[in-house]
Amino acid sequence: MLVCWEHHNIPPMVAALAEALGVSEIPAAGKQWPDDDYSSALIFLRAGDGVELRQVSQGVLDGD
Incomplete structure (x- = not known):
């Protein structure tokens, strides 16, 4: 399992x-994670x- 909270760190790890x-x-999102996602x-x-x-959407926020 890999968890990353800084959106700007996600694309290099995905690559x-x-x-x-x-x-x-x-x-x-794997290339450039939206700041509001x-x-x-x-x-x-x-x-x-x-x-x-x-x-995939986790479906845990209001409106998901």
């Missing part, structure tokens, strides 16, 4: 993990013989 895991498609999560999932990265 490093994606490269190490062979993930080619990175969601927009406190409800999304990026999840690396096994997919067949590889790994994919998905952006």
Whole structure:
């Protein structure tokens, strides 16, 4: 499990993990996390013989 509270730290970590895991498609938030997004999560999932990265809403804030 990886938790990061500083939005500007997320893209470099996602890039490093994606490269190490062979993930080619990175969601927009994985490239530049919006300053007002406190409800999304990026999840690396096994997919067949590889790994994919998905952006999902946690659904924990009002209006999610």
